[in-house]
Amino acid sequence: MASLSTIGSIRELSFEIIQYLSPPDIYSLLLTSKLFYPACYQSLWSTLRLYTKSHISDKGHICYKLAKLIKTRGIDNTGVQHIRTIVLHRYSLTCTNGFVKSGLIRVLGDLLASGKLNLKHLELRYNLSWYAASEEEELFGFLHQLREYSQRKQPDEFSMAVIANPIFLEPGLQAQVLDIEKITSLELEMDWQYKGSDNDERQQVFNNSLGGLEDSDSGFADPGDDLDDPDDEEQWPHPTSDQPSETNGARLSNLQIDTSQYNTRLAGILTYLLSRTTNLKSLTIRSIRDNGRKYTDFKLSPPLKSLQTTIRNLPRLHTLKIQGKLFHPSFFIPPPDSTKSVSYDGILSNKWLRGFRECSFTNVTYLNIRFRKDVQERAKGCRDFRRRPLNYVQVKRLLMCNIEGSNTVAPDLGACILRGNRGLHEMSKRTLSSDRGRPL
Known part of the structure; x- marks a missing residue:
């Protein structure tokens, strides 16, 4: 067995071991031997994290101390030259007493502009609504320096992970401050209560004269018809009118009909953004607030069809996660052929299952689906929500699969997956079998 001194003398082996240790453990190892000091020191500086949850209460002291250290000791006498990743957490670009006020934002921006900071990756929580007016010049100055730095790099030399509300990434804003092509990981937070500078979706629909009083399912009589009943998916959807109508003794206007599927502005922003993320490897779209309104029937409109196609054509996507509502519970997003891991989590309807x-799922080996109940039954009355068999699925190459709650919509989904995917790991087989209520 090799001794610690032998391992410490082999730099490559030291780095291999260090990557499995936490920062406190790395620091402890740094103190044990001079042989480990260089590798541990470099590793501790390699990732700069600002404003994790545990740091919010320090009032920005970390930023002040780091800014002072760099200014007094210089680059060569600190570990700044070893920084390869910067993680700007939730409050980094918005907290007025830390990253900006300490001057650290200016120091790092100057290092990027001068080429003294060889940054490889940046994780950024991007929200342009939280900064104060006094912060604007320095904030946008830093983002512009970051953009110029990233444009000098090739995609294999620099990458970004961005967490943002897509409203703040619309063409006019993101073109100024972010190099979209360098984004490899994107987490979009769909805040359905945020309206930006526009009125709500319902008013937008009426202003654009997209529809009036029309029930998309007015001729529907039999709730037990086949899952494959035809729909004209090229037909533009029409919003439900707010004119008075008696439904269970309540006015229709009091039922808060969900109109998210008519938000053409948001669909356009997403389509434009994702069409430019040619190096994207991981995409997560999740709802952070959803008002849970009553859903109307869904037909695929041209803007949503364009969004669906754009996601389907992402050339390098490896992981796709959709959590919560994406415009409507019936809006199914098929993954690109390059995708290996897919997860859907939300209120999912019969029409969504038809697309599924x-x-x-050409190259998908891991699939996770979680059906959430509409506990307040606000989907009641929409024909897209019925409990009926699925009969078969096309997916054939899964190795791991987890399904929760399918009995509320498709009771035979687990059985269909089991029949078509003989290569499933035993744990997945047991999980799907237990969902069916009987052993294999």
Whole structure:
């Protein structure tokens, strides 16, 4: 067995071991031997994290101390030259007493502009609504320096992970401050209560004269018809009118009909943004606030069809996660052929299952689906929500699969997955079998 002195003398082996240790453990190892000191010191400086949850209460002291250290000792006498990743957490670009006020934002921006900081990766929580007017010049100055730095780099030399509300990434804003092509990981937070500078979706629909009083399912009579009943998916959807109508003794206007599927502005922003993220490897779209309104029937409009196609054509996507509502519970997003891992989590309807059933998931090996209940039954009355068999699925190459709550919509989904995917790991087989209520 090799001794610690032998391991410490081999720099590559030291770095291999260090990557499995936490920062406190790395610091402890640094104190044990001079042989480990260089590798541990470099590793501790390699990732600069600002404003994790545990740091919020320090009133920005970390930023002040780091800014002072760099200014007094210089680059060569600190570990700044070893920084390869910067993680700007939730309050980094918005907290007025830390990153900006300490001057650290200016120091790091100057290092990027001068080429003294060889940054490889940046994780950024991006929200342009939280900064104070006094912060604007320095904040946008730093973002512009970051953009110029990233444009000098090739995609394999620099990458970004961005967490943002897509409203703040619309073309006019993101073109100024972010190099979209360098984003490899994107987490979009769909805040359905945030309206930006526009009125709500319902008013936008009426202003654009997209519809009036029309029930998309007015001719529907039999709630037990086949899952494959035809729909004209090229037809533009029409919003439900706010004119008075008696439904269970309540006015229709009091039922708060969900109109998210008519938000063409948001669909356009997402389509434009994702069409430019040619190096994207991981995409997460999740709802952070959803008002849970009553859903109307869904038909695929041209803007949503364009968004669906854009996501389907992402060339390098490896992981796709959709959590919560994306415009409507019936809006199914098929993954690109390059995708290996897919997760859907939300209120999912029969029409969503129809799209899922016909999707081959070409190279997907891990699939996770979680059906959430509409506990307040606000989807009641929409024909897209019925409990009925699925009968078959196209997906054939899964190695791991987890399904929760499918009995509320498609009771035979687990059985369909089991029949079509003989290569499933035993744990997945047991999980799907237990969902069916009987052993394999």
